[in-house]
Amino acid sequence: MLLAALLLPSAGFSAEQGSGDETVKWKDLAGGKAQIQFYGFLRTDVILDDSRPDSSQTPLYILSEDPAFGAADQSSFTLHPRLTRFGLNLKGAAMTALGGATPSGNLEMDFQNGGKETRPIIRIRHAYFKLSWRTLSFLVGQTWDVFGPVVPTVNNDSTMWNAGNVGDRRPQLRLSWDEKAGKGLFSLAGAAGLTDGVDPADLDNNGVRDGEASGRPNTQLRAGYSRPTSARTVGTSARTVGTSAGSAGVGAERKWSVGLSGLYAWHETATPIAGKDTFRTRAVALDYKLPLWKRISIQGEAWTGQNLPDFRGGINQGVNTTSGEEIASRGGWLEVGFKAGKSFLISPGYSIDDPRDRDVPAGTTQANAGRVQNRAWFVSNRWQPDPSFMVGIDFLRWITDYKAFESGVDNRVNAYFQYIF
Numbered sequence: 113m114l115l116a117a118l119l120l121p122s123a124g125f126s127a128e129q130g131s132g133d134e135t136v137k138w139k140d141l142a143g144g145k146a147q148i149q150f151y152g153f154l155r156t157d158v159i160l161d162d163s164r165p166d167s168s169q170t171p172l173y174i175l176s177e178d179p180a181f182g183a184a185d186q187s188s189f190t191l192h193p194r195l196t197r198f199g200l201n202l203k204g205a206a207m208t209a210l211g212g213a214t215p216s217g218n219l220e221m222d223f224q225n226g227g228k229e230t231r232p233i234i235r236i237r238h239a240y241f242k243l244s245w246r247t248l249s250f251l252v253g254q255t256w257d258v259f260g261p262v263v264p265t266v267n268n269d270s271t272m273w274n275a276g277n278v279g280d281r282r283p284q285l286r287l288s289w290d291e292k293a294g295k296g297l298f299s300l301a302g303a304a305g306l307t308d309g310v311d312p313a314d315l316d317n318n319g320v321r322d323g324e325a326s327g328r329p330n331t332q333l334r335a336g337y338s339r340p341t342s343a344r345t346v347g348t349s350a351r352t353v354g355t356s357a358g359s360a361g362v363g364a365e366r367k368w369s370v371g372l373s374g375l376y377a378w379h380e381t382a383t384p385i386a387g388k389d390t391f392r393t394r395a396v397a398l399d400y401k402l403p404l405w406k407r408i409s410i411q412g413e414a415w416t417g418q419n420l421p422d423f424r425g426g427i428n429q430g431v432n433t434t435s436g437e438e439i440a441s442r443g444g445w446l447e448v449g450f451k452a453g454k455s456f457l458i459s460p461g462y463s464i465d466d467p468r469d470r471d472v473p474a475g476t477t478q479a480n481a482g483r484v485q486n487r488a489w490f491v492s493n494r495w496q497p498d499p500s501f502m503v504g505i506d507f508l509r510w511i512t513d514y515k516a517f518e519s520g521v522d523n524r525v526n527a528y529f530q531y532i533f
Contacts, residue, residue: 139533145205152198153532157269161188163522165510169194170224171267172274173427173486174512174520181478181517194224194232195269195528202241210243217241218255224269237281251286258286258303258332259375259423260413262399264447265459266492266506267526273424275486275510276445276463278397278415280424282309284332296339299371304329307377307393311421313430315391316381322391323422326378330393330422336371341403366409370400375423386436393419393430393438407451412461414444426467427483427512434473441467447492459492474516482515502530 139150157169164183165171168190177184199220206212218238225235240253260279263271271277284305291298307323307330308314314321323330377393385391395417403409417423419438421430426441447461464487472482488510496502506526513519 147201147203149201150199151201151533153196153530154193155195155197155528155530156193157191157195157526157528159190159524159526161522161524163520164188165520165522165524167270170270171510171524172270173483174510174522175478176481176512176514176517176520178514178517183478183520192229192232195222197222197237199238207243211245213243213245215241215243217253247289247291249288249290251284251288254281254283255286256281257284257305257375257423258301258334259373259395260397260399260415261334261371261373262401262411262413264411264445264461264463264490264492265449265457265494266447266461266490266508268504268528272445272463272488272490274421274426274428274465275488276443276465277413278395278420278423278425278443280310280422282306285329293337294339296337299334299336299338301332301334303332305332306330307379308422310424311428311430313379313421315379315385315431315433316383318382320382322379322381323377325382326380326390328378330375330377332373332375334371334373336369336399338367338369340367366403366406368400368402370402371398373397373399375417377419377422379419385431385433388436391419391431391438393417393422395420395423395425409449410446411449412444412446416440416442425465427465427486429467429472429483432471432473435471437471439467439471441465455495455497457492457494457496459494461490461492463488463490469515472515475514481517483512484515485511485513487511500532502532504528504530 141148159168164175164186166173166175168188169192175183202217204215206214218240220238221234221236223232223234225233227233238255240251240255242249242251257279263277282305284303286303288301308321312321374396379391381389395415397413397415399413401411417425418440419430420426420441421428426439429439431438443465445463447459449459451457466485469484472484475481488508490508493505494502508524510522510524511519
């Protein structure tokens with residue numbers, strides 16, 4: 113029905129909508145009160161590592177350079193267009209049968225889903241619809257977690273997951289309440305999500321993911337407060353769903369915010385692991401974005417929890433299968449954004465994921481070597497001379513420490529070119 117309203121002349125589509133001479137642009141189509149907006153960008157990444165990460169395109173940690181593995185100073189180079197993105201926003205007319213709820217939706221995809229290098233596979237990033245009332249909204253589908261909702265500017269593909277940044281995208285049911293409080297906005301959001309949708313944990317190898325075997329969704333909750341200022345700010349990369357690709361570029365809206373979030377998830381196995389068949393994920397996180405001056409802002413997160421691979425914590429280590437204990441971890445990241453001129457943004461920062469050493473097994477191979485700390489100093493550079501064009505260069509000094517083996521130390525350079533539409 114919506115596509116018919118958008119595309120068929122009989123449904124009221126014309127080059128002009130509304131009053132006056134307002135012309136509908138190619139990426140903003142309208143049919144009656146229904147609207148659809150296209151957005152995205154074409155992007156190519158060039159990446160050089162002087163030591164090997166676990167994945168050259170989507171790194172989570174650096175491999176051990178222990179002589180036992182013969183992996184010292186093994187460089188790598190990759191070039192890919194997989195982060196090219198396409199999305200569309202939909203908005204419909206208010207539904208009187210549902211109390212005047214306004215329907216909207218978002219579908220967003222890129223190509224980082226495997227396949228051959230010249231034949232990458234489409235990946236869904238967001239796919240959801242939402243019903244919105246004055247202060248209440250209900251969302252169904254895949255989008256960002258409620259838990260840990262801010263991401264660093266650096267490393268756009270894996271966003272420092274398992275190296276200090278937590279939270280990912282997953283299917284969920286979300287209920288949100290937003291209420292004005294003075295000049296700001298108080299928000300409360302709760303979600304029931306798919307557990308082990310990101311990390312397909314199956315400790316007993318019975319073909320059923322442990323989160324699904326529990327018979328319960330994970331639960332997430334966040335309370336936050338935000339307040340805009342009258343000035344303009346440096347570009348940050350907060351998780352804003354369903355907006356145009358360039359909305360987080362140099363010169364985005366200046367706003368400070370703070371939030372506290374938590375999560376709880378259940379996992380069960382059919383066969384006991386070290387005498388246990390029930391495991392838990394729990395965590396709390398503090399997130400913040402604080403403009404300090406018209407050209408400087410800081411943002412980041414701090415968190416603590418246990419059994420967090422599905423939420424990108426613990427350096428992808430959840431349960432010690434020898435002791436049966438959940439692996440506890442803590443971490444976070446801090447980034448300073450400095451707008452050096454009208455079109456240039458530089459963002460240095462630090463990120464760390466620090467599991468509790470005694471919880472981590474030593475391991476015997478490169479694949480299962482126990483990781484006890486994962487940290488990186490980084491600087492992101494973004495030059496955006498035009499709203500439709502951006503060049504970026506990220507540098508990371510990335511170190512992963514192991515319980516029984518030598519560390520992995522990588523100097524990583526990621527340059528990219530992006531045309532935004």
